[in-house]
Amino acid sequence: MSFANSVALDLFRRAGLEALGQPCHRILFGSEARCDGCPAERTDLDGKRQAITLKTKEGDIYLKVSCQVWQGQCLLSLHDVSQEIALLRRSDLDRKELQAKNILLERRRRLNQEEHQFLTQIMDNLPEALLAVDENFLVQRQNRAVLDLFPRQIGSHCYALFGNSAPCPDCPAQRGFSEANGQKKSHETGGRVYTEIFSVSPNGKGGLLLFRDITRQVELIGQIRGQREEIASKNKVLSLLVDFGIYMQKETGIKEVAGYFLDAILPDLHGGAAGLIINDIRAGNIWLSHQSGMTTEEWKTVTKACMSRDLQRFKPGGLLADSVLPWRTSTQIPLMGAQGQRVGLVLLEGSINQEALGILRLVTEPLGAYFQNQLLLRQLEEKANKDALTGLFNRGYLTQSLEEEQEKFRGYGIHHALVLGDINQLKKLNDHYGHETGDRLIVAVAEALRSTLRNTDIAARTGGDEFIVLLTNSTDEDAAYFIERLQTQVFPSLILLLPDGSEFPVTVSLGKAGTDKHPPEVLTKEADRQMYAAKEQFYATASRYR
Incomplete structure (x- = not known):
């Protein structure tokens, strides 16, 4: 190459090439041999163009090289098309990117159209x-x-x-x-x-x-508003029943259940005053009483009437006299157990129609079953408090019952009395005929006592040959009649047949005391004093065996 203008020299410089004095094929193509079809050798290739790429540090330079022969010289025209190539490449990339976006948009459009059609179909259906x-x-x-x-x-x-x-x-x-x-x-x-x-x-x-x-x-x-109100009322009752049933299952305290019934359940079914009485397993006694809307004196009158022996017979139809209740009109709902036994009373102020009464009974029925179950548990506990030999109650149960009667005496003025008994000549019988025969004598006396009691009274064996009878709602005089009946009608006809064929007369020394003549805390002492006096009188006519 013998000559290059400044533009060509700048291109070669950027590419790090030494142009002048070097063959064109070495500079442009890095070849030591002439290019095939070099215009310098073939005039028919005059004007031929060729694309080449020069490598530079800044990047590739794209050139178009055209050859012309002029006056025996080969003229090379170098045209820098790097920007055109870059634009073409960018344009091609943009075209491909646009094409890809169009494809994605078309796919999204189809998906949206399908989704729209699907949603439209679902909505239309x-x-x-x-x-x-x-x-x-x-x-x-x-x-x-x-x-x-x-x-x-x-x-x-x-x-x-x-x-x-x-x-x-x-x-x-x-x-x-x-x-x-x-x-x-x-x-x-x-x-x-x-x-x-x-x-x-x-x-x-x-x-x-x-x-x-x-x-x-x-x-x-x-059209059916009345029916809906009835349904709503029944649903309310059903909800109350469910809530009450759940509460009774969770809560074992009878006072809490009674309070929940009167304070949380009953107000939704009845608007007046109310009371709840639950009988005890022992007739003549109240296990639980709860009220709302009554004075203390009014409730005291009601509960005292509920302690009567007639009402406490657990008969299904047992109700209080209207005169006892503090209201002009009233409604009484007996609480019944599963076996049809009355376990208590629900007392309501005012008269209630049959429909409302039927709804109330939906609540009182499970309440009655609950208290009957609780009473059955008390009966099981009561069996544990009985003497194994005689079946009479033991001293612990007697003490508890005596405390209950003392509460009734202090709260309501209801009297009670104690009768103490001691079997005569039991030691003689044990020594001569053995303790088995002595036990037969004890059992015979126990059965005789039990046969003479009312359902409200309690007989307990407190020692080997000692008995105590609690007479409820009784005076000192009533206790005297009770002793007289035992001594004149019961024991004289009671004979124990001994192993040797002889007969042993059953005799018992008895003493009594009632709250109408003695304070409750000295009843046992006074009855015991009279019993030992009777025993001394017995041994005054019979030989004492020690």
Whole structure:
């Protein structure tokens, strides 16, 4: 190369090539041999163009080289097309990117179209009117049922369905569908009543509105209002029964159950004063009493009447006299156990019709069963307090019962009396005929005592040959009659047949004391004193055996 202009020299310089004095094929193509078809050798290639690439540190330089022969010289024209190539490449990349985007957009469009068709199909198959609206209540989509439900209402907004030009008053979605989610609103237009249910749109923008025509339901409600009130009342009773049943299962305290019945359950079924009486397993005694709306004196009169022996016979029809109750009219509901035994009374102020009474009995029936179960548990405990030999109660049970009678004496002035007995000549019988024969004598006396008792009285064996009888609602004189009957009618006819064939007369020394003559705390001491006096009198006529 013998000559190069400044532009060519700059290109060669950028490419790090030494141009002048070097063959063109070495500079441009890095070849030691001439190019095939070099124009310098073939004139028919005059004007031939060729593309080459020069490597530089800044990047590739793309050149178009054209050859011309002039006056025996080969002229090479170098045209830098790097920018054109870059633009072409960028254009090609943009074209390919645009093509890929178009493909994705087309695919997304088809998917959206398919999804839209699918959603439209689902919406159209719904039997209820469904609207999809944006945040401004503009309808985005609706199903066929909307046209069926609102055939005459045409509008771009949901509120136009009801002839409104602005959002409906008190619309839950005015502050956003997120707050209105799950809420309902009623509409009435053209003699029809609709329910609108609000839901948040799946994309979180706008919402879904579900409309139901409830005109027929409203008409039916008007026609069967009385029935619905009755159903509501029964549902309320059912709910009370369920709550009460759960409470009775969890709560074992009888006072808590009685209080829950009177304070939480009964007020929903009865508006007046009320009382609850639960009998004890021992007749003539009350296990539990609870009231609301009565004075202390009024309730004291009622509970005292409930301690009468006639009422405490556990008969199904046993009720209090109206004169005992503090109300002009009243209703009494016996609490019955599973076996038909009366376990208590529910006392209510005022008269109650049969329908209300039937509802009340739905509650009192499980209450009666609950208290009967509690009484059965007390009976099991009572069996544990009985003497193994005689079947009479032991000292612990007698002490408890005596405390209950003392409470009745202090609270109601109801008297009670004690009778103490000691079998005569038991040691002689044991020594001569053995303890088995002595036990037969003890059992015979116990059976004789038990046969003479009322259902409210208690007989207990407190020692080897000692007995105590608690006479409820009795005076000192009543106890004297009781002893007289034992000594004149019972024991004289009681003979114990001994192993040798002889007969042993049964005799018992007895003493008594009643609260009408003695303080409750000295009854045992006074009865014991009289019993030992009777024993001394017996041994005054019979030989004492020691």
